[in-house]
Amino acid sequence: MSKDSTGSNHGGDGFRGTDSYVATDDLQVAVNAAVTLQRPLLVKGEPGTGKTMLAEEVAASLGLKLIQWHIKSTTKAQQGLYEYDAVSRLRDSQLGVDKVHDISNYIKRGKLWEAFDADEPVVLLIDEIDKADIEFPNDLLVELDKMEFFVYETGEVIKARQRPIVIITSNNEKELPDAFLRRCFFHYITFPDRETMQKIVDVHYPGIKQSLVGEAMDLFFQVREVPGLKKKPSTSELIDWLKLLMADDIPEEVLRDRDPTKAVPPLYGALLKNEQDVHMLERLAFMARRENR
Structure with missing residues (x-):
């Protein structure tokens, strides 16, 4: 059983695969090592080797909620934290809508915020991170390191109530920055024999x-x-x-x-x-x- 910095426990004996997912011994070791080290698990491998499914099965195995953030070429790191809809607020102010006085009404929470705000530990999947801009991984370094971020519009600091298990997948479409790689536990899923x-x-x-x-x-x-x-x-x-x-x-x-x-x-x-x-x-x-x- 492994404890995170907030004092919570992740899953009895750790990840051992499930009835519907064959996890090799080295993959089980990688998942449990990442949990113990409290580092994101970066998983690479050929398309179709079960990288995305791994996060689903880790969540099922440990009895945790899964939050999925599927990355596209247009995805920005900020979207994982939150998005501020200034246009809607401006329109509402012109129309005299009452909710305009509370700026939080115009802030849409991202997947990291959702994971940080959960009362129980969750599994956070950041899927196909290599699809995004090359700066995307670096833009998440501080947030994933410190498990917190600042909301400029409201002046509040969002801290993780429970440290999520972060699983990041990559299809090797582009190289990831060294600074990002240093903060991850890495595993390559070899093609099954x-x-x-x-x-x-x-x-x-x-x-x-x-x-x-x-x-x-x-x-x-x-x-x-x-x-x-x-x-x-x-x-x-x-x-x-x-x-x-x-x-x-x-x-x-x-x-x-x-x-x-x-x-x-x-x-x-x-x-x-x-x-x-x-x-x-x-x-x-x-x-x-x-x-x-």
Whole structure:
């Protein structure tokens, strides 16, 4: 059990994964280390490896509320604290609206404020931080360090009642500043090996035919190993593909005995997400056909 600076406790024995989320030992260690150190957990990894889902499962595992802040290219750090609607206040003052005398009526609380103001500890997810402007992470340094911020319009200081567990995800679209990285506990979610992938599939489809899974995974990992793919199929795409294979009742023999000179796997739209990769597999199939003549 770990205590934060406000004296609250986070979750009995810490995070151990859940019935619906397979967490490797090193991922469990990373989550619990970040909680113990009271630092944000920065999670990187290929798209589709469960970074966003991690925050949902940590919250579920520890019995905490989850607050999600999904970052876009236009998101500013200030929006996580609060936004002041000066335009609405000006309009209301011209109309003689009574609430105009209380400036707090025009302040919209952001996700950090929501997390800081919670009576109980929460999990705060800052999702895909690398989508924002390069200054975005630095603009949150003080607030995440001190767990407080100043509201200029009202003159009040907002302090975290309970220290939230902060999980930050990044798809490595751009480098994050060193000063920001120093304040985080870092974990890279490596792509699941076959054994871990089997556990993930079993969680999603407990009654699935193992012979189908075996053939599908053979083909899945073969596709991932094709050099030059723009986007390798991810865990979530394998799960979707298996669902389609079961829905269409595709026999495993179709996967096992697949002709290597045929272009792409059946129902490939679940695995491949752009035309360049489809064309690449078609070219490889064409070359295989020429070699077999």
